[in-house]
Amino acid sequence: MSTVLNRCTIKMANSPSIKAFASIAGKKEGEGPMAACFDKIIDDFYFGQKTFEKAESEFQKQTINLALQKAKLKPENINFMFCGDLLNQCIGTTFGIRDLNIPFLGVYGACSTMAEGLCLASIFADNSLGENIIAATSSHFCTAERQFRLPLEYGGQRTPTAQWTATASGAVVVSQKGGAPFVRAVSIGTIFDLGVKDANNMGAAMAPAAANTIKQFLFDLNMKPQNFDYIITGDLGKVGSELLYELLKKDNINIVKNHRDCGLMMFSPEEQDVHAGGSGCGCSASILCGHFLKGLQAGSIKNILFCATGALMSPTSVQQGESIPGICHGVWISGTKN
Amino acid sequence: MSTVLNRCTIKMANSPSIKAFASIAGKKEGEGPMAACFDKIIDDFYFGQKTFEKAESEFQKQTINLALQKAKLKPENINFMFCGDLLNQCIGTTFGIRDLNIPFLGVYGACSTMAEGLCLASIFADNSLGENIIAATSSHFCTAERQFRLPLEYGGQRTPTAQWTATASGAVVVSQKGGAPFVRAVSIGTIFDLGVKDANNMGAAMAPAAANTIKQFLFDLNMKPQNFDYIITGDLGKVGSELLYELLKKDNINIVKNHRDCGLMMFSPEEQDVHAGGSGCGCSASILCGHFLKGLQAGSIKNILFCATGALMSPTSVQQGESIPGICHGVWISGTKN
Numbered sequence: 001m002s003t004v005l006n007r008c009t010i011k012m013a014n015s016p017s018i019k020a021f022a023s024i025a026g027k028k029e030g031e032g033p034m035a036a037c038f039d040k041i042i043d044d045f046y047f048g049q050k051t052f053e054k055a056e057s058e059f060q061k062q063t064i065n066l067a068l069q070k071a072k073l074k075p076e077n078i079n080f081m082f083c084g085d086l087l088n089q090c091i092g093t094t095f096g097i098r099d100l101n102i103p104f105l106g107v108y109g110a111c112s113t114m115a116e117g118l119c120l121a122s123i124f125a126d127n128s129l130g131e132n133i134i135a136a137t138s139s140h141f142c143t144a145e146r147q148f149r150l151p152l153e154y155g156g157q158r159t160p161t162a163q164w165t166a167t168a169s170g171a172v173v174v175s176q177k178g179g180a181p182f183v184r185a186v187s188i189g190t191i192f193d194l195g196v197k198d199a200n201n202m203g204a205a206m207a208p209a210a211a212n213t214i215k216q217f218l219f220d221l222n223m224k225p226q227n228f229d230y231i232i233t234g235d236l237g238k239v240g241s242e243l244l245y246e247l248l249k250k251d252n253i254n255i256v257k258n259h260r261d262c263g264l265m266m267f268s269p270e271e272q273d274v275h276a277g278g279s280g281c282g283c284s285a286s287i288l289c290g291h292f293l294k295g296l297q298a299g300s301i302k303n304i305l306f307c308a309t310g311a312l313m314s315p316t317s318v319q320q321g322e323s324i325p326g327i328c329h330g331v332w333i334s335g336t337k338n
Numbered sequence: 339m340s341t342v343l344n345r346c347t348i349k350m351a352n353s354p355s356i357k358a359f360a361s362i363a364g365k366k367e368g369e370g371p372m373a374a375c376f377d378k379i380i381d382d383f384y385f386g387q388k389t390f391e392k393a394e395s396e397f398q399k400q401t402i403n404l405a406l407q408k409a410k411l412k413p414e415n416i417n418f419m420f421c422g423d424l425l426n427q428c429i430g431t432t433f434g435i436r437d438l439n440i441p442f443l444g445v446y447g448a449c450s451t452m453a454e455g456l457c458l459a460s461i462f463a464d465n466s467l468g469e470n471i472i473a474a475t476s477s478h479f480c481t482a483e484r485q486f487r488l489p490l491e492y493g494g495q496r497t498p499t500a501q502w503t504a505t506a507s508g509a510v511v512v513s514q515k516g517g518a519p520f521v522r523a524v525s526i527g528t529i530f531d532l533g534v535k536d537a538n539n540m541g542a543a544m545a546p547a548a549a550n551t552i553k554q555f556l557f558d559l560n561m562k563p564q565n566f567d568y569i570i571t572g573d574l575g576k577v578g579s580e581l582l583y584e585l586l587k588k589d590n591i592n593i594v595k596n597h598r599d600c601g602l603m604m605f606s607p608e609e610q611d612v613h614a615g616g617s618g619c620g621c622s623a624s625i626l627c628g629h630f631l632k633g634l635q636a637g638s639i640k641n642i643l644f645c646a647t648g649a650l651m652s653p654t655s656v657q658q659g660e661s662i663p664g665i666c667h668g669v670w671i672s673g674t675k676n
Contacts, residue, residue, distance in 0.1 A: 001339060004468055007417055008441035051658050079345055080526055088426040089652035090446045094529065098650075098663045103346035103526040105454060106446040106650075106665075108428045116443060120458075127465045130342055188418055188441040191432065312436075312444070314427035320389050325436045327444075 002126045009187040009220035015337040016125035017178030019132065020071030023290035024063045025282075026141065026167025032267045037290035038168075039066055045142055045167070052142035053087065057096035059282070060085065060138040063169035064097065067134070067289075071173040075100045078173070079130025082117035084108050085138050085281050086165075087147065092138050102134065110310030111206075111234050112189070113137040114170055114285035115329035118306070121174040122183040122331070128176065136171035139280030148199070148315055161201040163237045163279035166266050170285025172293070181296035184303075184332040187217040191312065193325040199313065203240020203263070203276060205324035206309035210236060211247035213307055213328040218253065221332070225255045229301045232292065233328075234284035234308035235263030237277035262287040262308075284308045296335045306331045340464045347525040347558035353675040354463035355516030357470065358409030361628035362401045363620075364479070364505025370605045375628035376506075377404055383480055383505070391425065394478035394507075395434035397620070398423070401507040402435065402474050405627075409470070409511040413438045416511070417468025420455035422446050423476050423619050424503075425485060430476050440472065448648030449544075449572050450527070451475040452508055452623035453667035456644070459512040460521035460669070466514065474509035477618030486537070486653055499539040501575045502612035504604050508623025510631070519634035522670040525555040529650065531663040537651065541578020541601070541614060543662035544647035548574060549585035551645055551666040556591065559670070563593045567639045570630065571666075572622035572646035573601030575615035600625040600646075622646045634673045644669045 003011045023038045030041030040062075047055040047062075060083065068075065081100075084107040085092035097104060109116040117135030124133050142152055144165035150156040174183065189209055196205040210233050218224065225231060236244055241261045248255060265287055266278035288306055295301035309328040318324075341349045361376045368379030378400075385393040385400075398421065406413065419438075422445040423430035435442060447454040455473030462471050480490055482503035488494040512521065527547055534543040548571050556562065563569060574582055579599045586593055603625055604616035626644055633639035647666040656662075 001465060002467060004417065004466070007414075007468075010467060053654055053658060076345075079342065084444075084446060086427075087652070088654060089424075089448065089650065091650070091652045091655045094650035094663050095655060095660060098529040098531050101528050103528050104665060105458065105526060106422075108422060108444040108446040110427065120443065123467060124461075127339060127467070128342070129340060129348060129461060129465070130345075188443060190439055190441050191436040193436050312427065312429070312432035314425070314429045316391055316426060317429045317433060320391065322433060325432050327442060 002123060005220040009217060010123060011185045012126040012183055014126055015182035015184050016122050017175050018172050018181045018293060019175040019178035020067045020173045021289040021293045022063050022066035022070060023170045023286040024059055025286050029166055029168050029266060032272060034266055034287060052140055053091060056092040056138050056140035056143050059169040060092055060096035060136055063171040064134060064136050067171040067173050073132055075102050078102045078132050078134055080105060081134035082107050082120045083136045084113045086110060086144055109327060110312055111279060111281050112308045112310030112327050112329055113281045115306060115308035115331055118331050119186040119329050122186055125174045125176050132173055132175045134173055137281040137285045138169035139165050139282035141165045141167045144280055158275055159200040160275055161239050162275045163202060163235060163263060163277050164274035165280035166278045166283035168282035168286035170289035180335045181293055181333050182337050184334045185221055187213055187330040189213045189328045191325045191327050193323050195323045197323045199318045201239060202311045203237040204243055205311050206326035207236055207240045207243035207247060209326035209328040210244050210307055210309050213330045215251055215253060217330045225258060228258060228303045228305045230258050230260050231255045231305045233261045235279035236261050236309060237263040239276050296333060299335055303334045306333055340461060343558040347555060348461060349523045350464040350521055352464055353520035353522050354460050355513050356510050356519045356631060357513040357516035358405045358511045359627040359631045360401050360404035360408060361508045361624040362397055363624050367504055367506050367604060370610060372604055372625060376624060390478055390480035391429060394430040394476050394481050397507040398430055398434035398474055398476040401509040402472060405509040405511050411470055413440050416440045416470050416472055418443060419472035420445050420458045421474045422451045424482055447665060448650055449617060449619050450646045450648030450665050450667055451619045453644060453646035453669055456669050457524040457667050460524055463512045463514050470511055470513045472511055475619040475623045476507035477503050477620035479503045479505045482618055496613055497538040498613055499577050500613045501540060501573060501601060501615050501617035503618035504616045504621035506620035506624035508627035518673045519631055519671045520675045522672045523559055525551055525668040527551045527666045529663045529665050531661050533661045535661045537656045539577060540649045541575040542581055543649050544664035545574055545578045545581035545585060547664035547666040548582050548645055548647050551668045553589055553591060555668045563596060566596060566641045566643045568596050568598050569593045569643045571599045573617035574599050574647060575601040577614050634671060637673055641672045644671060
């Protein structure tokens with residue numbers, strides 16, 4: 001049985017295995033520095049579907065199917081799935097998974113969704129609440145842009161702090177039994193809202209939540225940044241990452257050397273004109289599944305602290321003058337079980 | 339430790355306590371047949387806020403605070419909270435709870451949200467993953483109407499199968515220790531989509547999921563409908579309830595006598611002009627917390643199977659010609675621990 005440390009950090013008893021993982025990315029992501037790590041690159045924005053929303057569902061569906069295939073499991077071997085996405089009423093997920101016939105628990109954590117799903121799947125597996133559990137998420141530039149910002153046809157100018165929603169999906173199968181990588185502990189985040197109101201500066205809005213979760217995790221497990229090869233944030237981008245260093249410096253925590261931000265890894269900001277970096281649920285999910293989990297499995301990476309961050313706003317809340325609440329969940333993933 | 343029966347039903351080992359529960363409802367709900375059961379009736383649609391969305395957040399916030407007060411607990415005594423709502427990006431929840439400083443796991447299950455949150459909170463408490471865990475949700479007629487249907491000012495005519503989104507909120511504190519009522523088992527639902535495309539007939543879209551979860555639960559626990567004083571669906575309304583009876587009849591399951599639908603309980607359909615009944619996350623949540631849990635605590639009710647149903651669609655998916663996937667999670671709540 002897992003142990004709760006202090007209040008919100010849960011240490012695994014048997015370190016469940018991430019038995020399989022898969023990632024599929026879009027055209028622009030497939031032209032960036034991470035191109036080689038994804039299982040598939042899909043050049044067609046529509047992924048053979050009639051709308052961008054259906055395309056996003058197709059991303060999530062195919063990524064989950066690929067993870068199942070790699071795990072040599074069928075949908076009926078999966079007890080539960082924790083999935084979600086950025087779209088209104090999470091339709092990227094619900095329409096993507098509806099034919100799988102797997103008991104489903106919908107999660108919403110904006111761009112922290114992969115971490116939230118992975119936390120819950122790991123907790124379930126560690127406490128024998130199912131043998132195999134899926135966590136998955138997706139995002140699509142075209143669905144997010146027209147839902148959160150402007151019609152795609154408008155071609156609006158982007159601010160320097162704006163981020164680019166990645167078209168990508170990531171899925172994992174977490175199992176009681178299996179090989180590396182293993183989930184060792186998770187920390188559930190608390191909402192932080194320091195009053196940032198600029199929807200084009202999500203990184204700044206999410207940095208305080210990331211700082212708090214990293215600090216909490218290190219404290220609860222009595223660990224140091226150097227215990228991890230990488231401390232990975234979801235999509236703070238350039239602006240948010242710098243703010244994160246500053247915030248942690250106040251607590252004498254220095255993560256500058258081993259910090260990586262999936263938003264900054266996904267694109268070449270200058271060449272690909274993405275300003276402050278990538279974002280979206282699928283950004284950190286696909287880089288986790290395409291790059292970091294592969295390294296942990298191969299042994300080239302020993303330990304990571306995966307901290308996906310989410311901005312819990314909507315266009316309506318922004319229009320009503322609200323600030324942007326941020327959240328961040330942390331997951332310690334290791335190449336060894338103990 | 340909980341036991342997984344077959345695939346998706348989880349039997350509690352120590353039957354966690356629903357230590358406290360609270361409900362707050364709006365004006366129209368306060369004029370209906372359930373009026374006396376709610377802790378508070380709020381006549382002001384705005385709940386003292388500037389917008390309907392902020393009002394919905396206020397509903398959720400005050401209901402959670404009331405549940406905390408009844409449990410004699412402070413936010414810092416709560417390990418985790420599982421909350422969500424119908425609004426885009428779940429802003430009813432995130433802005434309602436952001437000041438509570440409680441580790442937060444966002445859930446999305448449309449109108450099944452209370453059952454999903456209660457399942458997860460119970461599983462966590464039963465496996466010693468935190469001492470006290472909150473589950474809560476809300477809905478608001480004015481936020482749902484303008485988001486899912488038409489501008490409020492339009493005054494559009496409603497079809498006979500249309501349901502009325504309840505303005506209400508419900509919250510529970512689930513604890514390892516405490517008195518009745520107790521959660522005995524939960525069953526996580528699978529998405530069912532039989533092709534219903536009419537967004538004004540959600541009951542019909544959700545009935546197959548409800549039928550499946552009820553059947554699964556009874557089978558996995560080797561129980562019969564008569565083992566429960568009430569088998570409660572969320573908001574199938576008149577049309578969906580009849581369809582549910584028909585579907586279950588095929589498996590020789592008859593729940594007609596002890597079935598109650600929160601959507602049908604909330605309003606007087608004829609006098610209050612709500613057509614097929616009430617709906618919304620807050621409908622089943624507030625009736626569970628206001629009526630059924632009180633009965634279980636007092637001893638006038640012995641056992642219920644609470645099955646909130648969700649329609650996992652969005653206005654976008656409907657406009658794109660998609661059918662409506664439904665889901666339903668079941669929770670057995672009892673006056674006794676064993």
